[in-house]
Amino acid sequence: MFLLVWLVASVLAGTPDAAGFVPVAQDHQPGAPVVPPESALVGTIERFEASARRLVLQTAADAHIAFILAPDAIVRLGSKTLPAAELATHRGRKAKVRFTQANGRRTAHWVVISSDPPHSGGEVPPR
Secondary structure, eight states: OHHHHHHHHHHHHTSTGGGTOOOOOTTOOTTOOOOOOEEEEEEEEEEEETTTTEEEEEOTTSOEEEEEEEEEEEEEETTEEEOGGGGGGGTTOEEEEEEEEETTEEEEEEEEEOSSOOOGGGOOOOO
């Protein structure tokens, strides 16, 4: 029994934890790019400029928020995935945009368009 206790104590004394060593998290690597946090915003599609891949939403607070669509951005309408160019045909519909923001630029990664029909004439309804 004494031998077993001595053996366990010897092994534990030689471990890094016993020396006060705190291991560094494996998922953090120095020099790895820092990904900005993702946010989401809901508004009404005001316009989409296909050549610049620029989407503008009007929010309930009458703000006009612009996003640049990421090259791999996903655009959804219900269960359908749409090409980004079709955003222009959905003016007046509600949409939710998931985006990141870095250096004052909002990059849209995911756009979900409401399946509700747009308001009359594609105009943004008054509050």
